[in-house]
Amino acid sequence: MIKLENVTKIYKGDVPALRDANVNIDKGEFVFLVGASGSGKSTFIRLLNKEEEPTRGRIFVAGKDIGSLNGWKVPYLRRNIGYVFQDFKLLPNKTVFENVAFALEVIGRPSHVIKSQVPAILELVGLTTKVDSFPGELSGGEQQRVSVARAFVNRPLILLADEPTGNLDPATSVGIMRLLDRINRTGTTVVMATHDRGIVDTMRRRVIELDKGHIVRDQSRGVYE
Amino acid sequence: MAMNIRYVARETGTNLRRNLSLTLASVVTVAVSLTLFGAALVFAQGVGNMTARWKGGIEFIVFMQPSATQEQLDSVRTALEENPEVSQVSYIDKAAAYEEFKQLFSRSKDMIEAVDESAMPPSFRVAPSMSDADVIQALGQAFQKKAGVREVVFAFETVRTMQRITRIASIVIVAVAVFLLVAAVLLILNTIRMAMFARRREIEVMKLVGATNWFIRVPFMIEGLVHGIAGAAVAIVGVQGLNWAFNRGLSNNRDLKIFQGFVISGSQMSFTTLLLIGLGCLIGALGSGIAVSRFLDV
Numbered sequence: 261m262i263k264l265e266n267v268t269k270i271y272k273g274d275v276p277a278l279r280d281a282n283v284n285i286d287k288g289e290f291v292f293l294v295g296a297s298g299s300g301k302s303t304f305i306r307l308l309n310k311e312e313e314p315t316r317g318r319i320f321v322a323g324k325d326i327g328s329l330n331g332w333k334v335p336y337l338r339r340n341i342g343y344v345f346q347d348f349k350l351l352p353n354k355t356v357f358e359n360v361a362f363a364l365e366v367i368g369r370p371s372h373v374i375k376s377q378v379p380a381i382l383e384l385v386g387l388t389t390k391v392d393s394f395p396g397e398l399s400g401g402e403q404q405r406v407s408v409a410r411a412f413v414n415r416p417l418i419l420l421a422d423e424p425t426g427n428l429d430p431a432t433s434v435g436i437m438r439l440l441d442r443i444n445r446t447g448t449t450v451v452m453a454t455h456d457r458g459i460v461d462t463m464r465r466r467v468i469e470l471d472k473g474h475i476v477r478d479q480s481r482g483v484y485e
Numbered sequence: 486m487a488m489n490i491r492y493v494a495r496e497t498g499t500n501l502r503r504n505l506s507l508t509l510a511s512v513v514t515v516a517v518s519l520t521l522f523g524a525a526l527v528f529a530q531g532v533g534n535m536t537a538r539w540k541g542g543i544e545f546i547v548f549m550q551p552s553a554t555q556e557q558l559d560s561v562r563t564a565l566e567e568n569p570e571v572s573q574v575s576y577i578d579k580a581a582a583y584e585e586f587k588q589l590f591s592r593s594k595d596m597i598e599a600v601d602e603s604a605m606p607p608s609f610r611v612a613p614s615m616s617d618a619d620v621i622q623a624l625g626q627a628f629q630k631k632a633g634v635r636e637v638v639f640a641f642e643t644v645r646t647m648q649r650i651t652r653i654a655s656i657v658i659v660a661v662a663v664f665l666l667v668a669a670v671l672l673i674l675n676t677i678r679m680a681m682f683a684r685r686r687e688i689e690v691m692k693l694v695g696a697t698n699w700f701i702r703v704p705f706m707i708e709g710l711v712h713g714i715a716g717a718a719v720a721i722v723g724v725q726g727l728n729w730a731f732n733r734g735l736s737n738n739r740d741l742k743i744f745q746g747f748v749i750s751g752s753q754m755s756f757t758t759l760l761l762i763g764l765g766c767l768i769g770a771l772g773s774g775i776a777v778s779r780f781l782d783v
Contacts (some may be wrong), residue, residue: 335692336695337695338693339694341695349690351686351687352686362687362691363690363694366492366696366700366701367695367700414694414695
């Protein structure tokens with residue numbers, strides 16, 4: 261599903277953010293990216309979404325070499341990739357329903373699809389009672405659920421999560437992890453960058469550890485350290 | 486690409502409302518520049534029509550001395566009528582000349598009271614059969630020396646002066662209009678940029694969930710087009726209004742007799758209207774197109 265071949269990313273004049281990375285992630289896997297701040301976790305994720313271009317090396321997503329992808333095809337790549345952020349990135353002037361619907365609307369889904377899909381996904385994330393609330397009226401955990409719903413409403417093949425529990429307390433984080441685990445069990449490949457030792461140690465999934473851009477550990481059913 | 490019309494209409498409407506003052510500034514600038522442009526065009530068309538009318542029968546006027554005798558008048562009349570280069574002659578006698586004089590100076594009563602009919606010069610209005618300016622000039626000059634002739638005035642000179650003034654005025658007006666058009670493009674560009682800045686979170690989300698570039702761009706481009714078209718609509722009303730007011734002023738004011746032939750045909754007005762709408766669209770598309778390509782990092 262995801263393959264990195266000798267991928268190096270160097271930002272302008274800076275030290276390399278990723279050095280000669282080789283990774284192969286199969287369909288349906290759940291992968292934790294761990295490492296200190298600045299170790300290259302976010303770069304790893306941004307490369308998969310083609311937000312950044314690798315300096316060297318090739319990246320395959322769903323069998324396609326995304327380095328050779330035309331600019332106008334990038335949106336279609338991204339429709340196969342859900343994205344969850346540490347800071348949620350919800351639109352404050354839209355309700356929960358509208359935030360999720362927006363993701364379908366802007367990729368041209370007809371309104372009858374939106375009307376059936378959005379309530380279904382909001383039920384999955386457990387927000388049926390908050391449909392008409394605005395993000396400002398929700399707790400952090402609830403906002404992150406909306407964000408997960410928005411990322412998953414289009415049923416992407418891959419879900420990328422960059423520190424999705426970074427702004428949440430441990431109890432709330434557990435709820436979000438249950439949700440991501442559930443999504444993973446539907447066959448969706450999940451790649452999650454995290455600092456959260458407790459979560460990694462509890463879940464016992466594949467762990468890729470980065471240090472100053474190097475992959476120093478790649479272990480199935482691993483722990484944080 | 487599936488493009489939801491309701492979505493586009495809603496987003497464009499929100500943008501237009503959000504930046505109401507900037508939207509108004511753009512529309513007003515487009516309107517003023519296009520009004521100037523349209524007015525210059527209509528004026529040039531009017532003068533064109535007017536001089537075209539004179540071209541058909543270029544006139545010169547032989548003014549006689551008020552004291553000219555009947556023999557002198559008859560001699561000039563016969564000379565004109567028998568000249569093969571003259572196609573038509575009309576005689577304006579003292580009474581008719583005084584009527585014109587009274588209309589011309591209708592605002593200054595003392596002037597009319599100071600002059601009576603006997604002081605008026607009778608005149609011959611001449612339409613030559615040739616349109617060659619030099620021939621007409623020579624023909625008119627020939628009457629200059631005849632007994633009882635006071636002065637020969639060529640409409641030709643008036644027409645030339647008219648055309649020259651119109652040309653200079655049009656160039657000045659169009660130059661100002663072009664500066665304003667550039668200002669309008671920049672204002673639209675800035676307005677669209679503000680709209681994009683206000684929606685940067687939406688744009689970020691749209692990019693990440695895989696909205697196509699055109700899907701993101703179109704509402705902003707339509708917003709720019711709306712500015713241009715709204716400005717053009719105001720300008721069309723403005724130009725029609727100016728034309729109406731000018732013609733009304735003409736019919737009420739004998740001082741502007743020189744503009745008697747100033748008439749704009751319906752097809753010329755339609756042409757101007759279409760041109761203004763086209764220019765409005767162009768300005769809007771240009772402003773928003775530059776904004777979208779320079780500042781919308783899709």
